[in-house]
Amino acid sequence: MIRFDERVAIVTGSGTGIGREYALLLGARGCKVVVNDIGGAVDGQGSGSARPAAAVVEEIRAAGGQAIANHDSVSDPAGAQRMVDAALREWGRLDILINNAGILREAPLQAMSLDAIEAVIGVHLMGAIHCTRAALPAMLKSGYGRIVFTSSASGLLGHVDQSVYGAAKSGMLGLMNCVKLDCKDTGVLINTVAPSADTRMSKGLIKEELARNMSPHLVAPMVAWFASDQCTQSGEVVNACGGYFFKVALFKSQGAQFDPQEPVTLEMVDEAWPRISDMSELEPYRGTLASLEPNLRKLGRL
Secondary structure, X not given: OOOOXXXXXXXXXXXXXXXXXXXXXXXXXXXEEEEEOOOOOXXXXXXXXXXXXXXXXXXXXXXXOEEEEEOOOOOOHHHHHHHHHHHHHHHOOOOEEEOOOOOOOOEOHHHOOHHHHHHHHHHHHHHHHHHHHHHHXXXXXXXXXXXXXXXXXXXXOOOOOEHHHHHHHHHHHHHHHHHHHHOOOOOEEEEEXXXXXXXXXXXXXXXXXXXXXXXXXXXXXXXXXXXXXOOOOOOOEEEEEOOEXXXXXXXXXXXXXXXXXXXXXXXXXXXXHHHHXXXXXXXXXXXXXXXXXXXHHHOOOO
């Protein structure tokens, strides 16, 4: 059985929905959990409530686990630091950070107010940055850490009226890919989940016949595995929905390589577009320079 005895986790936005399931599963497997939630509305507005986080803490404790509540906003860097300080003060360590907190405000980009844009980016992208930045020193010092970011189909593929939300969720991939390199060979692993579930945030967005098969507890095992000792991967993106888990990755076409020592014209690009866009022979995308170098060697330019 996969256990988390002696491990300490922070789960942001874990008073309700998917985050609640993450906290409960970790707590049931022996993890000590900081249950973070401001108790706000789906759109992040309102004065908030301490009750959702407190209720999850009570549930974990009633089952014999250990948990404490935190009500700071992830969008506040000082609040993110207080979460980490709470874990270190209570249990002396921090092993796991699950960046789950989120809000949703839907509108076409041109119709969104600047305040709404900043709120969505502030919680999703900046919230993940603040919490990860605060958590990393303790993890790097101990030589162990598991960090999970949360993306979504809106960030991977797009969704109507969710341009800012999608931009923030797409930003998780760049954040993960860079932080994983910064943490290479340190024992700190960083991965991303793109979950879908029937929660208050998804009401009205998912057809009923699908929603009844999309309980949030079906997502939690994937995230808990990313947070476990058994996970040795870093930089993975996995969709999790309705008990279905699959890896998402970037691929590239064979493309068209012109001699970089000769002029490249607009007409040459136009003529080559079928080759540039042909995805019948895919290769894993490993970066621009890593793709260019073998082509230049074939041309004898290196």
